Amino acid sequence: MAQFSVNAQRFDPYKNFKFRIKWDGRYVAGVSKIGPxxxxxxxxxxxxxGDPSTxxxxxxxxxxxxITLERGVTHDVEFEQWANKVWNFGSGLGSEVSLADFRKDLIIEVYNEAGQVVKAYKVYRCWVSEYQALPELDASANAIAIETIKLENEGWERDYDVTEPTEPSFTEP
Structure with a gap:
């Protein structure tokens, strides 16, 4: 049974479908899946x-x-621009990598059903090791085109400043 100190009447654990990710101080639009x-x-x-035989x-x-991030393909170039900092095919010889700013710190926020932040994690020194601009295209498929980046990182920690919020109560009109 899940234990909640502020909302003692709450029985169910948090869901995994309400989340946001932030880098460079702003939220990244359209992320539909974050790896574990x-x-x-x-x-x-x-x-x-002298020890026993153990x-x-x-x-x-x-x-x-x-960590893998997925989102639907749009005209937003945020994933591609970050991936290009690690390797940019069109740049001159010897300047394919942007050593100054190819790493970023991320914040992953998890929300409850009421839209309140309930947990947050800081992920440190991330960089794009794999970028998939388009999925396999199939004329007979019924699917969304997904763009993917794979982020290497040097550690993460929970943000303990984010605590269990008091969940709102609604009354019927």
Missing amino acids: LKRTTEPITHRVG ERKSPGQTKYEA
Whole structure:
């Protein structure tokens, strides 16, 4: 059973379909899917000669998995411009990468059904490792064209300044 301290009457956990993402201080339009925030710490196994015949385990290096963002194809060039900072085919030899500003910090916000921010995560030093401008096109398909970027990152953390809000109460007219 989910526990909520401010809204003790709430039973259900938050849904995964209300979210927004922000970089460069503004919200990014049209993002329909964000991949999971996942980190893995590799275990280091070791054994001391006088120990029983079992191994000890200690935490080793931690890695943060890439995050994928998807949105419908429009004339907005935000994904493409960021991807071009890592590699721009049309630029001159030796200036294909924009080393000064190819990394960005992101904020991912999760909202409750009433549109209140309930959780936020800061994702650090992201850069585009994969850019898909168009999906596979199929004349017999009934689908939306999706643009995708894959973001490498160097870590994320929850923003503890975002706390559980008091959910609004409505009365019938």
